[in-house]
Amino acid sequence: MKLIVGLGNPGEKYAATRHNVGFWVIDRLAERWQIPVQQSKWKGLTGSGRVMGERVVLLKPMTYMNLSGESVRPACDWLKCDIGDLVVLYDDMDLPLGQLRLRKKGSSGGHRGMQSLIHHLETQEFKRIKIGIGRPETPMSVPDYVLSPFTREERPLIEDAVEKAAEAVHQWVVSTFDEAMNRFNRRGAG
DSSP states (O other), rough: OOEEOOOOOOOOOTTTBBGGGHHHHHHHHHHTTTTOOOOOTTTEEEEEEEEEEEEEEEEEEEGGGGHHHHHHHHHEEEEEEEEGGGEEEOOOOSSSSTTTEEESSSTTTTTTHHHHHHHTTTTSSSSEEEEEOOOSSSSSHHHHHHTTTTTTTOOOOOOOHHHHHHHHHHHHHHHHHHHHHHHHHTTOOO
16 A cells, blocks of 8 residues: 655645645646545545555645644554555755655655654655755745746646656556656656
């Protein structure tokens, strides 16, 4: 069983923002695997299905970003999910726009959604796929930036990154995370 979590904020107001790219990847996987993510459970929206014989559970926490752990921990507990079978997808300002970085563990890097997960899971030892959203070109607060939409020029890059992140998750499900890391951690890989 694999638990795949995309971080974001609920509601139309945030749907198109940089902070919601984790949700976008879950939506892409739901479409690809034909798994509706509509069931309300664990303070989130979830759906489950099978991919190449492997049970997968998709989860979008509806707690708002900074409280994501309040959704993910109950999901892990209910599913009896081994921490090695969890992957989290989220935005990262420290990566150039559209670049992916797959890691097996690590700190929050200041990302409040990840801080919440680390706190509630009581470990940093879980897989993550970071999706680069870059930094603002003009002075802007971090909250204003991550809650802003992508520009028309940025959209193709981020849509490509979302597609590659979904492909990386698929690679992990049908193969190994190491293979996904080898394939997608190279600049321009995919």
